[in-house]
Amino acid sequence: MDRQAAAADDTASGGAERSRVLIVTAVAAERDAVLRGLNGSVRFDVIAAGAGTAAAAAGTAAALAAGSYGCVICAGIGGGFPGRAPVGSLVVASEMTDAGLGAETPEGFRSAAELGFGSVTVPAEHGTVQALAAALAAAGLAVSTGPVLTVSTATGTAGTAAALAARHPEAAAEAMEGHGVAVAAQRFQIAALELRAISNPVGPRDRAAWKINEALDALTAAAAILLEVL
Numbered sequence: 001m002d003r004q005a006a007a008a009d010d011t012a013s014g015g016a017e018r019s020r021v022l023i024v025t026a027v028a029a030e031r032d033a034v035l036r037g038l039n040g041s042v043r044f045d046v047i048a049a050g051a052g053t054a055a056a057a058a059g060t061a062a063a064l065a066a067g068s069y070g071c072v073i074c075a076g077i078g079g080g081f082p083g084r085a086p087v088g089s090l091v092v093a094s095e096m097t098d099a100g101l102g103a104e105t106p107e108g109f110r111s112a113a114e115l116g117f118g119s120v121t122v123p124a125e126h127g128t129v130q131a132l133a134a135a136l137a138a139a140g141l142a143v144s145t146g147p148v149l150t151v152s153t154a155t156g157t158a159g160t161a162a163a164l165a166a167r168h169p170e171a172a173a174e175a176m177e178g179h180g181v182a183v184a185a186q187r188f189q190i191a192a193l194e195l196r197a198i199s200n201p202v203g204p205r206d207r208a209a210w211k212i213n214e215a216l217d218a219l220t221a222a223a224a225i226l227l228e229v230l
């Protein structure tokens, strides 16, 4: 079934055969980019819950309490780690990790997990991550998989970028909501994914150089593929 047919099928059937999907973005521009790609499919609900992990978790939990969903996706733009996720490409998270939850010690940062007061990572279901990444690649989109870090402060210096990369050598991207969405989904025993379209490199801040429109276009293209995979 091609993409338009898949959307039409969902629209006509009310999505009765397959479970509903909740997509959570931070801001309205991201929500609208996703909606453009979904082409009117009624099987997907897309909300802009606000920036940051608290808003994302609260918005996700409220939506999951009000509706019935089989899967939750945190989607939006993000920063890509150089050499792993170039600007304009997509990242499907293998895990959603809170990179800031922990404590500074004389020996350096220690995560909450290392300190024994909680997990900082929610893994994504491996088969779904691989299937989505393969479908995105088959559609001609540049895509990588790897941990996506949830941060409260967007990285703005080479030093912070290097420190994060040293602590998370596999990390592909950073953003501000994924771990919050994933923790809320976990509470409801629902699978979570994170999909990021890269607008900027993780590194010295140069906001004027962020390719937001390119990233939003990539997000739209990726949303069209979600129709086929989920």
Ligand SMILES: O=C(O)c1cccc(C(=O)CC[C@H]2O[C@@H](n3cnc4c(=O)[nH]cnc43)[C@H](O)[C@@H]2O)c1
Pocket (backbone or CB within 6 Å): 026, 027, 029, 030, 050, 051, 052, 076, 077, 078, 079, 080, 151, 153, 154, 155, 174, 175, 176, 177, 199, 200, 201, 202, 212
């Ligand atoms: O100004 C705009 O037109 C505009 C359009 C869409 C999105 C934005 C945002 O600023 C979204 C904020 C959202 O983006 C994520 N993000 C993007 N890059 C990074 C980064 O390098 N480090 C951390 N987060 C990043 C993040 O999830 C924010 O919530 C603006």
